[in-house]
Amino acid sequence: IVMTQSPDSLAVSLGERATINCKSSQTVTQSSSRLTNLTWYQQRPGQPPKLLIYWASTRQSGVPDRFVGRGSGSDFTLTISSVQVEDVAVYFCQQYFTTPWTFGQGTRVDIK
């Protein structure tokens, strides 16, 4: 499954909203359970990725509620409702519907 993110990068002002799109080449929503096998990770410079969201919209424990994941099927978004300095990072989506698990190419978020 090919994961494609857009845009490749974006710059927003502090406190403004940032939206990242992710599209899969086929559905990653289970027909039986309706669970969606999609995660979002944040990778700050020089750090490993950090899990933000799984099942497309479930926040990992400790993740601020300004991070919101939405979507099902093959179209997804990650929204940062009010961007903070510490949100400067590269964000990756990943599908775990089927192996090989695959990642989007990443979206860089900077402060304008």
Place this chain on the structure above:
Amino acid sequence: QVQLLESGPGPLKPSETLSLTCTVSGVSIDGGTNYWTWIRQRPGQGLEWIGYIFNAGSAHYNPTLKSRATMSGDTSKGRLSLTLTSVTAADTAVYFCARSKSEARGVMEAWGQGTLVTVSS
């Protein structure tokens, strides 16, 4: 709290074998429903799933590695290992080990810091 620490070799030459270790603390590598995943990130690029090992036993690999990869676990030492044979410059990357959530094997909830592997003639 689980912690993971990767360690690896110095620079490698093409055709050599890469051997990496991931030392796990805070949890037994064969306790419960533990999926341990290896992922790599080529310089300035995205993430590539290498494979996972389940409870330090059964493993599942990315077909793109064409059988070059082998994962194993040593429960007595709390260590996971990744071996990659016949390396080329394309294997130059930061290699991460990660632990998956018990309810979703494809969700990596804890990551090591990663170790850089360089392949150059």
